[in-house]
Amino acid sequence: GQNIDQPTEMTATEGAIVQINCTYQTSGFNGLFWYQQHAGEAPTFLSYNVLDGLEEKGRFSSFLSRSKGYSYLLLKELQMKDSASYLCAVRDRGGYSTLTFGKGTMLLVSP
Amino acid sequence: NAGVMQNPRHLVRRRGQEARLRCSPMKGHSHVYWYRQLPEEGLKFMVYLQKENIIDESGMPKERFSAEFPKEGPSILRIQQVVRGDSAAYFCASSPRTSGSSYEQYFGPGTRLTVT
Numbered sequence: 001g002q003n004i005d006q007p008t009e010m011t012a013t014e015g016a017i018v019q020i021n022c023t024y025q026t027s028g029f030n031g032l033f034w035y036q037q038h039a040g041e042a043p044t045f046l047s048y049n050v051l052d053g054l055e056e057k058g059r060f061s062s063f064l065s066r067s068k069g070y071s072y073l074l075l076k077e078l079q080m081k082d083s084a085s086y087l088c089a090v091r092d093r094g095g096y097s098t099l100t101f102g103k104g105t106m107l108l109v110s111p
Numbered sequence: 112n113a114g115v116m117q118n119p120r121h122l123v124r125r126r127g128q129e130a131r132l133r134c135s136p137m138k139g140h141s142h143v144y145w146y147r148q149l150p151e152e153g154l155k156f157m158v159y160l161q162k163e164n165i166i167d168e169s170g171m172p173k174e175r176f177s178a179e180f181p182k183e184g185p186s187i188l189r190i191q192q193v194v195r196g197d198s199a200a201y202f203c204a205s206s207p208r209t210s211g212s213s214y215e216q217y218f219g220p221g222t223r224l225t226v227t
Contacts, residue, residue, distance in 0.1 A: 004153075033215065042115070042202065042218040043154070087154065091214075098144060098167060099216065103153040 002026045004102035006088050011108045012078050020073045020105045022088035033099060034062050034073045035087040043087055047073070075107075083109045113138065115205050115219035116185075123225045130190040130197070132222045136205030143186045144216060145178060148200040160186060193226045200224075 003025045012018040024032070031050040035043035049055055049064035049071060061074040073086055085104040091097055116135040124130050136143050142161055146154040159167040160180035171178065175193075180186040190197055200223050204216035 031214075035218075042220045045215050045217065048215060089154075098156040098159055098170075099154075100156065101146075101154040103151070 002090070002092065002100040004088055004090060004100060006086075006102040006105045008103070009106045009108070011110065014078055014080060014109055014111050016078050017074065017076050018078060018107065020075070020086050020088075020107065022071045022073070022102060024069050024071070024088070024090050024102075026090050026092045026100060028092040029066060029090065030093055030097070031091045032062075032064055032071050033089040033091070034060075034071075035089065037085045037087055037104065039084075046086075078109050080109050080111070083107060115140075115203055115217055117201075117203050117219035117222050119222060120220060121223050121225070123227060124193050125227055126194060127192050130193050130224055130226075132188040132190075132201050132203075132224070133185040134188070134203030134205075134219060135185040136203075137207070137217055140205035140207050140217070142206040143180050144204045144206075145186075145188050146202045146204065148202060148221075150199075154202065157188070190224075193224070195226050198224055198226045 006022045033048050034046040036046050037043040047062035049062050054063045059076045064071045085106050087104045088102040089099040118133050144159050145157040148154050156170040158171050158178045163182050175191045177189045200221045202221045203219045206214050206216050
């Protein structure tokens with residue numbers, strides 16, 4: 001079966017750095033995605049990893065270790081608007097196959 | 112380029128009625144996915160469609176739920192004889208016809224279904 005785990009909630013302070021972890025056990029692996037979802041809104045794409053290593057995109061970076069079944073999303077210079085749910089999702093087959101999502105990590109950024 | 116559009120944004124139905132949810136993918140996108148999000152739960156895949164074809168419906172409940180993506184017009188997710196447990200946010204996502212290696216999915220704003 002498919003299993004994706006991430007912490008339920010995290011809190012951090014404006015300007016700080018936070019790391020959101022995701023571990024997965026899936027029948028196959030063909031890429032890991034991170035999405036951001038503000039309350040009542042659509043998930044928006046943040047990052048994609050298919051090879052081991054770090055992908056950096058502005059204040060956000062995502063890391064993948066396929067051998068460990070592990071990824072993290074790193075958010076730097078936190079802003080209040082970063083308060084949202086962060087969803088880890090795994091694609092288990094190639095191409096246009098579906099995504100299996102974790103339950104999401106609710107991040108609260110305080111002043 | 113408008114994003115993925117879903118309507119209605121909010122839908123209230125009484126038990127036993129039918130709910131019809133619509134999704135218009137982004138321009139140039141021919142792959143549509145439907146997901147359901149229950150309170151305190153993650154997004155759960157329901158069905159994947161291309162024009163006039165259901166590619167993967169492994170996440171669809173066996174009864175009362177159906178989906179289509181006709182040659183013309185939006186994709187429709189139809190729930191017959193709704194029950195309280197169907198209350199959830201239903202998200203549609205689309206992917207472009209050619210997408211490099213990521214095949215990322217773009218999500219619509221969702222339809223929040225409430226069954227009373």
